[in-house]
Amino acid sequence: MREPLIESVEEPEESRKYEAVLRHIENGIIDGSYRAGDSLPPERDLAASLNVGRSAVREAMRVLQTQGIIEASTGRGGGTRVVPQQGDALARILRLYTALHNTGMVDLIETRVALERVSAAEAAMQASKATLSNLNGVMAEMREANSVEAFNPLDTLFHVMVARAGRNGLIAELTVAIREAVRRPILLASLSMDDWTVFKETLCQEHGGILLAISSHQPDLAADRMEAHIRSAYATLKKTGM
Amino acid sequence: MREPLIESVEEPEESRKYEAVLRHIENGIIDGSYRAGDSLPPERDLAASLNVGRSAVREAMRVLQTQGIIEASTGRGGGTRVVPQQGDALARILRLYTALHNTGMVDLIETRVALERVSAAEAAMQASKATLSNLNGVMAEMREANSVEAFNPLDTLFHVMVARAGRNGLIAELTVAIREAVRRPILLASLSMDDWTVFKETLCQEHGGILLAISSHQPDLAADRMEAHIRSAYATLKKTGM
Numbered sequence: 001m002r003e004p005l006i007e008s009v010e011e012p013e014e015s016r017k018y019e020a021v022l023r024h025i026e027n028g029i030i031d032g033s034y035r036a037g038d039s040l041p042p043e044r045d046l047a048a049s050l051n052v053g054r055s056a057v058r059e060a061m062r063v064l065q066t067q068g069i070i071e072a073s074t075g076r077g078g079g080t081r082v083v084p085q086q087g088d089a090l091a092r093i094l095r096l097y098t099a100l101h102n103t104g105m106v107d108l109i110e111t112r113v114a115l116e117r118v119s120a121a122e123a124a125m126q127a128s129k130a131t132l133s134n135l136n137g138v139m140a141e142m143r144e145a146n147s148v149e150a151f152n153p154l155d156t157l158f159h160v161m162v163a164r165a166g167r168n169g170l171i172a173e174l175t176v177a178i179r180e181a182v183r184r185p186i187l188l189a190s191l192s193m194d195d196w197t198v199f200k201e202t203l204c205q206e207h208g209g210i211l212l213a214i215s216s217h218q219p220d221l222a223a224d225r226m227e228a229h230i231r232s233a234y235a236t237l238k239k240t241g242m
Numbered sequence: 243m244r245e246p247l248i249e250s251v252e253e254p255e256e257s258r259k260y261e262a263v264l265r266h267i268e269n270g271i272i273d274g275s276y277r278a279g280d281s282l283p284p285e286r287d288l289a290a291s292l293n294v295g296r297s298a299v300r301e302a303m304r305v306l307q308t309q310g311i312i313e314a315s316t317g318r319g320g321g322t323r324v325v326p327q328q329g330d331a332l333a334r335i336l337r338l339y340t341a342l343h344n345t346g347m348v349d350l351i352e353t354r355v356a357l358e359r360v361s362a363a364e365a366a367m368q369a370s371k372a373t374l375s376n377l378n379g380v381m382a383e384m385r386e387a388n389s390v391e392a393f394n395p396l397d398t399l400f401h402v403m404v405a406r407a408g409r410n411g412l413i414a415e416l417t418v419a420i421r422e423a424v425r426r427p428i429l430l431a432s433l434s435m436d437d438w439t440v441f442k443e444t445l446c447q448e449h450g451g452i453l454l455a456i457s458s459h460q461p462d463l464a465a466d467r468m469e470a471h472i473r474s475a476y477a478t479l480k481k482t483g484m
Contacts, residue, residue, distance in 0.1 A: 114360045168349045
C-alpha cells in the first residue's frame, strides 16, 4: 500500500488553517496593508489573531519564502519582512504552467510576438547609451560564437536585454519568463540541425537589424523586425521537428 | 526582542534541503520526467534518493500543493500526483508581483493592450457560436446593470470570455491574470465618478463594437477596437485620479 506523501491527507483541517494564513498575508499585500519592506507580525501574534496553530503560520511562511515574497531577517531580533518579489517567481510559475499544459510552441511563439513587439518598441524609445553598447557587445559575441552551446545563451541574453531596456517592468519580466520557457526546445532543435552555421548567420543578421532599429529609435520598425525574427526563426526550427 | 518567524533562520541547512526537493520535482516537471497525472515516489523514497529528511520532502510537497502543481490522492493507498496547474497560480503570482512592485497603471495598460489585441483577434478567428451567444448575453446584462457594483464584474467577465474564446490558452490566462490585477482600481475609480452612467454608456458601445468585429470574424478590427477601448477607458478613469 502506497504511503501518503502529504500529512494534510490526514489533516484537512490543519491544511485549511495554513491556507487561511497564506490568504491573509497575500490579501494584505494585494490591498496594500503589507508593503515591500514591511515587517510581518511575530508568529505567535499571527497565530493568535488568525486563531490557528503556530505550525500553520510556519508552513504559510515557508511557502511565501520559497516564492521570494518574504524573507527572514538574519540580524539579531529575527523577524520576517515582505520583499519586492523577483521576476524569477513569475518565470518559475510560467515554466511549470507551460510544461504541465504542454503549451504548444505555436502558443508560445504568438505570446512572444505579442510581448516582444512591445519590448522592442519600448527599447527603441527608451534604451540608454549603456544598454545600446551592451547590446552591441552581445551581438559581437554572438558573431564570434562557434557552437550552439556558446551561441544560445547569448541569443537568450539579447532578447532579455531588449526586454529590460524599456521602462515597462511587467512586460520585461513576462518576456523573460516566456523566453526562458522556449530556451531548451530551441537549444535541442538547434543541436539537431544539419548545418547550424547557416541558421546562426541568419540569426545574427536579424538581431543586427533589430538592434539597428532600436539604436536609431524607430519603435515600429524595431517591433516589426522583432516579430519577423521570431516567426522566421521558429519556421526554421520547426523543420527540425521542434 | 522580536521572535524569529521562520525556523530556517536557525536552520539554513534544513531550508536548503527542502529547496533541493522542490527543485528536483520542478525540474522533473520541466524536463518532462514528471507529467500531469503521474504519481510521485513515496516520501521515504524521495527522502532517501535525495539524501534529505522526510520533513524536508513534506515541506516541499506543501509548497507544490499550495501552488496547485500536485495533489494528494484521497483514495486508500494515498500517494501524490502531479496535476495540470490551474491559471489561478499564474494570476496569483501576477497579482502579488504587481502589488509588490507597485506596477504602474500605465505598465498594466500597455501589457493589457499587447495581450488583449491578440485575444480579440484570436476570438474573431476562433470563437464558437456558443461563445458568441454567451458574449451577447453578457452584453445584455451589462446594458441592464444600473450600478458600478453590478456592472464591473460583467465588464471583467466580458474581457475574460474574449480571452478564453481563442485557442491560445497561455495568452488567455495571462490576459485574465492582468485583467484581475486592474479589477479593483477600476472599481474604485468608477465609484468615484460624478456621472458614471455616461461612462457606462461609452463602455457598452465599445464592448458592442468589439463583439461585432468578433462576430463578423474581423481579427484586425477586433484587435484595434480592443486597444482603442482599453486606452479610452483608462483615459476616462485616469481623470478620477486612478
